[in-house]
Amino acid sequence: MQVVLKESQAQEPFSFSFINAEGQAMVKSENYKAKKSALGGIESVKKNCVNDDRYEMKESKNGKFYFNVKASNGQIVGTSMLFATEADRGSAIVQLKTEGPGASVEEQSA
Secondary structure, eight states, X not given: OEEEEEEOSSXXXXXXXXXXXXXXXXXXXXXXXXHHHHHHHHHHHHHHTTOGGGEEEEEXXXXXXXXXXXXXXXXXXXXXXXXXXXXXXHHHHHHHHHHSTTOEEEEEEO
């Protein structure tokens, strides 16, 4: 697993994604104004993804499943992609717990 820190031309230009070995974005962040804040978000996902209590299980309006990773203060620090089944979502959580904390960070500019 790898973390891609992206910088765009947007007003809040920094965001990140946790990417699995298949190249799929497992978890994406909100947009941040400062690179330092985005890096803090990455560290928060790495720290909190190993704790079951930090996951919020959700179902989208179209019946797909996803999860949020929350910091200790309850703030959402990452949102997963959509999954067809609850089992797929569960597998993604296991993968994030296993590989997320040690993920390397790669920076990309627009």
